[in-house]
Amino acid sequence: MKFEAVTLDMAILDFPTAAEITALHGAPLRSLADTGTEAVAGIVGTSAERVRARLTKTAGVKHLQAADDEDLRECLRVLRCWLTDPASYTSSGATPKIRRPEGIGQLPVPRTVKHAHGDMTCGLCADPVKAGDVVGRMRNPKDRLFVPMGWLCAHCLYERREKPRRRDVVLRIFHHFFASSAAGLNAHECDVLRIWLTETEAPAASSAWREEPLNGTLARLETSVTEGKGTTWIPMPTSCTIISALLDAPGSSEAETAILGAVAQHLNEWKTNPRGIEARRYGTGPRYRAAVLNATDRPTVLSVRGGPFDLHHTPSSVTETADAVDSTQ
Ligand SMILES: [Zn+2]
Structure with missing residues (x-):
């Protein structure tokens, strides 16, 4: 038990904080997703492959290869949660069910919706989002003129055109x-x-x-x-x-x-x-x-x-x- 506690402390010390995760771009995000996955596997006593499968599901990402920077940041926030509180690795967070407005106020179905694994700000309106709040991402725009939005708050996902x-x-x-x-x-x-x-x-x-x-x-x-x-x-x-x-x-x-x-x-x-x-x-x-x-x-x-x-x-x-x-x- 003592050995596990030491491993855990070292893993958290080495892992970026929420603010550092927000500031990271590109390749370091990807390599930290790999090292974080290995660290969690060691702590919870399972294979890196199983942790990776659970990670993509929890972060709402199809494949790590296809994940953009915003998706990878969410993966790191999830890994940080698991490293800080290994018991949370096994708890399955239910997907939030939210009724979309109808008619002229309706927005498309988001690509993914989940409870936030850490504090962040909305990728559109910049409002603060707390850990546990509903967040999600829209599908990538079909027209390449537009760039994908990051993680959005519940208002921007569902209500910004209705209310x-x-x-x-x-x-x-x-x-x-x-x-x-x-x-x-x-x-x-x-x-x-x-x-x-x-x-x-x-x-x-x-x-x-x-x-x-x-x-x-x-x-x-x-x-x-x-x-x-x-x-x-x-x-x-x-x-x-x-x-x-x-x-x-x-x-x-x-x-x-x-x-x-x-x-x-x-x-x-x-x-x-x-x-x-x-x-x-x-x-x-x-x-x-x-x-x-x-x-x-x-x-x-x-x-x-x-x-x-x-x-x-x-x-x-x-x-x-x-x-x-x-x-x-
Ligand atoms: Zn927003």
Whole structure:
């Protein structure tokens, strides 16, 4: 028993902490998954092969070979749990069962859903996620324009289009702009944006609104809410005006102000290219924006997560026929 305790202590001492796991990239993640697997096998008295099979199942990963950095980080968090508390190796955590919203607020079925094995932050909204909270990953985007999102909180997995927060709408505008697209908002998101733009006088009094009045946009948001539309498209220049006008709106929470400020900063950097990214190498689209974002000298919650992310559109089967006309605007 004494020998096992010593082995256990040494294994934990050598193994990265939660913060170190978050900071790791590439090959070291893979080799730590191997050494961690061997260490757990030694401590619980089984083969590395069995530990590996249990590891992929617990971390929600099909094969270790196909795992990306985000999946490997989760593998390391699981291994760290087992090394810290070997009794947890045999306890089978039940898969969380969550009802997905229906209709225009529905998001696709996640690739994997589980209880978090360690503290982290959401890969989309950046909210803290505690060990034991529901987390999951969406399937990899089919369109290679988009990059895969990391582990998402339960709100971002299921509810961000059914019960959108103001931050969710801002994130949607950001990632659509990033991908060179108009922002597609469903009626719930239109309602949140409409209220935010009109509950005080400040947005309408902003210089951004005075230069490009948003009255027509407000009317379209209202129509979307009244008709329960699946998608209403907000053109890219209007998205910029909306962000600038909202920055002048008092009463926004600290988190809302922070995300608005980050979006405004990156929109400006994409326009001014302060680090002199060689635009010829990247063109003017998402690849250029990703390079500028990556090179920022003022990192934000958005720049560390990257993108653009595919935040999902309402499928046409649940979209009103009138949207076919709307989407061409
Ligand atoms: Zn989230």
